[in-house]
Amino acid sequence: MKFSELTEDQWEYINCFLPPQPIVGRKRADDRRTINGILYVLETGCKWEDMPRRYGSYVTAWRRLRRWSEEGVWFRVLCAVCDTAYSTGKLSIDTVAVDSTLVDSKKVENSQATMVTKEGKASKFMHQ
Numbered sequence: 379m380k381f382s383e384l385t386e387d388q389w390e391y392i393n394c395f396l397p398p399q400p401i402v403g404r405k406r407a408d409d410r411r412t413i414n415g416i417l418y419v420l421e422t423g424c425k426w427e428d429m430p431r432r433y434g435s436y437v438t439a440w441r442r443l444r445r446w447s448e449e450g451v452w453f454r455v456l457c458a459v460c461d462t463a464y465s466t467g468k469l470s471i472d473t474v475a476v477d478s479t480l481v482d483s484k485k486v487e488n489s490q491a492t493m494v495t496k497e498g499k500a501s502k503f504m505h506q
Contacts, residue, residue, distance in 0.1 A: 381417070381418050381422055383414045383417075384410060384413065384414055384417070389410055391459075392413075392455050393409070393410075395451060395454050395455045396446075397449070397451065406442075407442075408434070411432075411433055411434050412433065412434055412438055412439050415434055415436070415439040416439050416442065418433060419439065426439070
């Protein structure tokens with residue numbers, strides 16, 4: 379699988395959502411390099427230990443992913459990307475699809491589910 383590091387434009391876009399460097403104590407490892415390492419592991423599916431050394435320590439990358447997930451950093455980046463995509467017409471609710479392979483229908487018995495139509499009306503139905 380071919381991996382592409384963050385472009386200059388992508389880096390400038392997400393950099394403003396990252397927490398500031400600490401005022402006291404040791405500075406964080408280079409954010410851009412670490413994020414490229416995180417993206418490398420997530421995109422290629424390799425083990426953290428197999429992350430190339432040019433992205434720094436795999437332990438640092440893993441901890442940064444976990445800590446920023448807990449702090450909501452990645453969620454804020456995702457929301458901003460979605461907002462930008464909606465406002466520029468690159469994303470539309472008409473193009474969103476639900477992947478049914480995530481639902482194990484064999485284990486669902488007589489449970490109630492909600493279906494939302496394109497008009498936004500919700501209706502309830504029973505699984506049999």
